[in-house]
Amino acid sequence: MRALKFIALMILAAACAKDNSSNSTxxxxxxxxxxxxxxxxxxxxxxxxxxxKWFSDYAAQSGVKINYQSIGSGGGxxxxxxxxxxxxxxDSPMSDEEMGKAKGGPVLHIPTVLGADVVTYNLPGVTxxxxxxxxxxxxxxxGSIKKWNDNRIASLNTGxxxxxxxxxxxxxxxxxxxTYIFTDYLSTAVPAWKTAVGKGxxxxxxxxxxxxxxxxxxxxxxxxxxxxxxxxxxxxxxxNLPIAAVRNLAGQYVxxxxxxxTAAAAGVAKSLPENTDYRxxxxxxxxxxxxxxxxxxxxxxxxxxxDATKGKKVVDFLNWALTEGEKTAPSLDYAxxxxxxxxxxxxxxxxxxFSGAK
Amino acid sequence: MTSLxxxxxxxxxxxxxxxxxxIGDTVYGFLxxxxxxxxxxxxxxxxxxxxxAAWPAFSKLGFSIVTSSDWDVAAGHFGxxxxxxxxxxxxxxxxxxxxxxxxxxAIFLSEFSPSWLRQPVSFLVDLLAAIPSVVYGLWGIFVLIxxxxxxxxxxFRDTLHLGATPLFSGPAYGPSMLAAGIILAIxxxxxxxxxxxxxxxxxxxxxREAALALGATRxxxxxxxxxxxxxxxxxxxxxxxxxxxxxxxxxxxxVIGNRPEISASLLAPGxxxxxxxxxxxxxxxxxxxxxxxxxxxxxxxxxxxxxxxVARWLVWSVSRNRAR
Numbered sequence: 171m172r173a174l175k176f177i178a179l180m181i182l183a184a185a186c187a188k189d190n191s192s193n194s195t196x197x198x199x200x201x202x203x204x205x206x207x208x209x210x211x212x213x214x215x216x217x218x219x220x221x222x223k224w225f226s227d228y229a230a231q232s233g234v235k236i237n238y239q240s241i242g243s244g245g246g247x248x249x250x251x252x253x254x255x256x257x258x259x260x261d262s263p264m265s266d267e268e269m270g271k272a273k274g275g276p277v278l279h280i281p282t283v284l285g286a287d288v289v290t291y292n293l294p295g296v297t298x299x300x301x302x303x304x305x306x307x308x309x310x311x312x313g314s315i316k317k318w319n320d321n322r323i324a325s326l327n328t329g330x331x332x333x334x335x336x337x338x339x340x341x342x343x344x345x346x347x348x349t350y351i352f353t354d355y356l357s358t359a360v361p362a363w364k365t366a367v368g369k370g371x372x373x374x375x376x377x378x379x380x381x382x383x384x385x386x387x388x389x390x391x392x393x394x395x396x397x398x399x400x401x402x403x404x405x406x407x408x409x410n411l412p413i414a415a416v417r418n419l420a421g422q423y424v425x426x427x428x429x430x431x432t433a434a435a436a437g438v439a440k441s442l443p444e445n446t447d448y449r450x451x452x453x454x455x456x457x458x459x460x461x462x463x464x465x466x467x468x469x470x471x472x473x474x475x476x477d478a479t480k481g482k483k484v485v486d487f488l489n490w491a492l493t494e495g496e497k498t499a500p501s502l503d504y505a506x507x508x509x510x511x512x513x514x515x516x517x518x519x520x521x522x523x524f525s526g527a528k
Numbered sequence: 529m530t531s532l533x534x535x536x537x538x539x540x541x542x543x544x545x546x547x548x549x550x551i552g553d554t555v556y557g558f559l560x561x562x563x564x565x566x567x568x569x570x571x572x573x574x575x576x577x578x579x580x581a582a583w584p585a586f587s588k589l590g591f592s593i594v595t596s597s598d599w600d601v602a603a604g605h606f607g608x609x610x611x612x613x614x615x616x617x618x619x620x621x622x623x624x625x626x627x628x629x630x631x632x633x634a635i636f637l638s639e640f641s642p643s644w645l646r647q648p649v650s651f652l653v654d655l656l657a658a659i660p661s662v663v664y665g666l667w668g669i670f671v672l673i674x675x676x677x678x679x680x681x682x683x684f685r686d687t688l689h690l691g692a693t694p695l696f697s698g699p700a701y702g703p704s705m706l707a708a709g710i711i712l713a714i715x716x717x718x719x720x721x722x723x724x725x726x727x728x729x730x731x732x733x734x735x736r737e738a739a740l741a742l743g744a745t746r747x748x749x750x751x752x753x754x755x756x757x758x759x760x761x762x763x764x765x766x767x768x769x770x771x772x773x774x775x776x777x778x779x780x781x782x783v784i785g786n787r788p789e790i791s792a793s794l795l796a797p798g799x800x801x802x803x804x805x806x807x808x809x810x811x812x813x814x815x816x817x818x819x820x821x822x823x824x825x826x827x828x829x830x831x832x833x834x835x836x837x838v839a840r841w842l843v844w845s846v847s848r849n850r851a852r
Contacts, residue, residue, distance in 0.1 A: 264813075265813075373601070
């Protein structure tokens with residue numbers, strides 16, 4: 171009897187443990203009309219820190235409560251398509267196919283802040299920041315550059331004593347916007363990468379080991395001499411990781427920073443067509459100060475809101491975020507939109523109407 | 529009020545009690561039956577919904593989901609053979625390590641341990657089951673993997689000169705099938721040892737005394753009289769541990785290296801089905817991708833069913849043999 175009870179307890183414990191790991195995906199069905207919450211959103215995890223700050227700041231100012239679930243861009247797009255949330259959020263733009271499937275009509279992409287990827291490494295004894303070209307980064311992550319003292323790295327870093335050890339590549343194992351930005355950049359800057367690997371939230375990596383999340387990638391890199399990986403700028407800044415300076419389109423080596431990322435958006439903004447839908451990539455942006463591995467992150471809303479009350483609240487929030495919200499972004503290491511672009515995006519927000527009601 | 533004869537009252541009260549208890553029995557019977565049926569119904573519902581969601585992938589890709597090794601989301605190739613391989617191999621490593629250890633612990637605690645030691649040791653071993661798997665994962669990253677990389681892997685490869693054999697070939701980065709197997713062994717151990725300990729302690733005293741009376745030494749008594757008596761329970765415990773190992777997600781994902789490749793080397797990174805789903809589900813937007821992940825889940829579900837069926841059969845055949 172005692173044994174039986176024990177087995178039952180153990181099974182219960184196991185069931186609970188399993189629940190924990192799958193919670194993030196199964197608890198995604200939201201009740202849009204739960205008490206006290208005015209708007210619900212779901213999506214990207216990468217901008218979650220700044221979004222949650224925005225939502226709490228905005229609630230304090232306007233009294234509008236927003237419930238956001240950071241379940242990942244894929245989940246955000248799915249839930250927006252099914253109209254179970256009032257807005258979605260994504261680190262990569264929706265494809266035309268995905269836009270076509272959205273049940274509530276045309277979807278607007280509203281860029282909110284910018285993020286960037288940095289290349290971090292573990293080279294004992296190397297103190298000066300490493301300099302890398304897109305070709306060198308592609309070579310390392312494709313496995314064609316195998317040793318740290320390879321001439322393709324050494325020639326960029328004269329005066330730095332590089333070890334002859336093997337390079338261990340660490341990449342993300344989970345689908346993520348971080349990987350999308352990184353592979354989008356390499357596909358844009360290096361033709362060989364585009365044909366061999368391509369871009370996506372998860373790709374087939376030629377070499378290396380996969381780690382789940384920024385923390386696991388940086389943990390793995392920190393522990394393994396000779397390791398190299400890519401993580402988000404905000405994460406790298408807050409953890410003081412060594413980061414490489416990357417050569418941009420103008421030939422300058424730029425270390426990632428909040429102003430350098432905003433500069434990349436400004437570089438692209440100059441050549442922006444008037445009627446853009448903002449589903450655009452800003453990797454490898456022109457401009458001497460631009461950091462090349464940068465990207466927007468987007469909020470996704472329906473152009474034709476079906477509920478006028480909620481629709482107005484969404485519009486009000488977007489306008490607030492693009493004005494007041496942008497100011498607080500650098501405090502959390504997110505780059506704000508260049509001001510002229512924020513003004514243009516607001517004009518796009520103004521095209522939202524409330525005619526979606528059937 | 530006219531008073532009724534006392535025996536009438538008594539008779540009525542008895543009948544009332546009888547009828548009441550009959551109603552109680554029926555209600556109670558229905559309630560427990562409902563509880564008993566809800567759970568299997570849930571299992572069936574889960575199976576149906578997983579297979580329904582997985583159907584598009586199965587119909588489009590067929591058996592290549594479990595036979596192909598090419599997992600390339602962008603190209604639309606979904607071959608989860610490396611994950612299937614990794615799930616089976618990492619669980620096998622876990623059982624190879626955990627089973628002897630857990631049974632050793634159980635035998636010590638039930639047969640040899642002084643009584644003052646039994647409670648604290650049992651408690652600590654059981655406590656292993658209560659540690660969240662993400663904590664195991666962190667421990668794996670920060671303690672186990674550096675240890676493996678610095679000492680254990682070089683020892684196997686260079687000191688024992690096993691580097692030439694396929695099992696220990698290739699570079700040793702740390703995150704590997706071996707690391708996953710060890711983590712899973714630690715996680716499965718408390719389940720196996722707790723169940724084994726309880727069934728060993730439930731072996732009747734007469735069984736032990738009979739063996740001793742025949743002149744058996746203590747070791748012979750345990751080997752020939754106690755363990756065989758408890759065998760079916762111990763196998764049940766091992767299968768419980770295996771179930772734990774097959775389904776474990778978080779800790780394995782953190783230490784296995786998440787590389788979808790089949791490699792004979794224990795030092796090479798690998799992948800498991802549970803990790804694959806956990807890694808890719810939240811960002812999967814493409815329908816076929818999502819369905820392929822569901823298909824991987826369905827395969828994992830079937831494997832778990834098979835494991836449970838085999839466990840049942842083992843327990844049944846062992847207990848039948850004993851009865852003869």
